[in-house]
Amino acid sequence: MGSKDYYAILGVPKNASSDDIKKSYRKLVLKYHPDKNPGDKTAEEKFKEINEAYEVLKDDQKRAAYDRYGSDAFSNGSSSSSGDNPFGFEGFSAGNFGDFSDIFEQMFGDSIFGTRSNSRHQQPGADIRYDVTINLREACTGTHKTLKYTTFVRCDLCSGRGYDNKYTPTACPNCGGRGSVRTRNGFLTIEQTCQQCGGQGSIISHPCRKCSGSGRIKDDKRIDISIPAGIESGGQIRIPNEGEAGYMGSPNGNLYVVVNILPHDVFKLEGHDLKCTVYIPMTTAILGGNISVTDIDGNSHSINISHGTQTGTQVRIKSVGMPYYQSSRRGDMLVEIIVETPIDLTSQQRGIIEDFQRQCTTKNNPKTQATQDKFSVL
DSSP states (O other): OOOOOHHHHHTOOTTOOHHHHHHHHHHHHHHHOTTTSTTOHHHHHHHHHHHHHHHHHTSHHHHHHHHHHOGGGGSTTOOOOOOOOTTSSOOEEEOOOSOOOOHHHHHHSSOOTTOOOOOGGGOOOOOEEEEEEEOHHHHHHOEEEEEEEEEEEEOTTTTTSSBOTTSOOEEOTTTTTSSEEEEEETTEEEEEEOTTTTTSSEEOSSBOTTTTTSSEEEEEEEEEEEEOTTOOTTOEEEETTOSOOOGGGOOOOOEEEEEEEOOOSSOEEETTEEEEEEEEEHHHHHHOEEEEEEOTTSOEEEEEEOTTOOTTOEEEETTOSOBOTTSSOBOOEEEEEEEEOOOSOOHHHHHHHHHHHHHOOTTTOHHHHHHHHHHHTO
């Protein structure tokens, strides 16, 4: 498989800033999200590609490695899994998000000068990514989700050891239990992983019949998580030790839950403010009055409309917007007023409006007169 062009996938130039990469990522995630493209396998694969590219380019160290070696630098040590997704529309993928192997180790295998690469039994489990989608209200209040996925878990028969409990591994006769062998070539001493024991330092004569000696098996996993209020779309929640089980009892990887927030029918998120549009009758705009609006929590608020209110007037309701992450602060609710022009007038209504128009002066419509004055001098 050839190296992937992560910049092209995200639609940004190679010198793009972190902010530009993040903006492009969010735009593409909304476009190709499985919930917006049900049953579209092409969109689903594109969604996975976008997330894969962003995981590398958002991290300065990974990005530097990618710029030098391409996406092949991240092809080792990763894994993939799929699970019974409880929400149906959420993308799910797995991979090694952290602890990438050393670049030189990936290129040359066993290292030299007295060190050796991680043997199979020392390999920690890969990290897993799980995408979950919530609505805007859940993002404001916080919520709980149950995640279901399939991954490697510790073998329950051998407790992750990889061998039958009745038998004890014996020291490898080739390396003497060290897990590596040294060879001398002139003044250079090269240390390599022992080929006979695979770097384990011991020989397992009776591997576990359930896991075949790996110490882990694939199985379904189910965990409950809390999503805190105020999390941003694209934000990650790290769940320690809930990733893949490691080989031969090595540490588990971590689970990274990536949260995506669906667009709302009423509110638009602007920073931490929630903006909405409210239409009012022309008569209310002329005479004034009161209207009622409901915030994201379902609470009602009364707004006084002054006589002569114009389209585009904005009313701010304090501290009922999006919460700040891990803070008691909240943004505001911004209500934009739009004056609705009446339609389908009866002849009697039209007559009243015409009579009203004849009685209006420039004093009643100062902005109209000011605009005409500007154009008259052109």
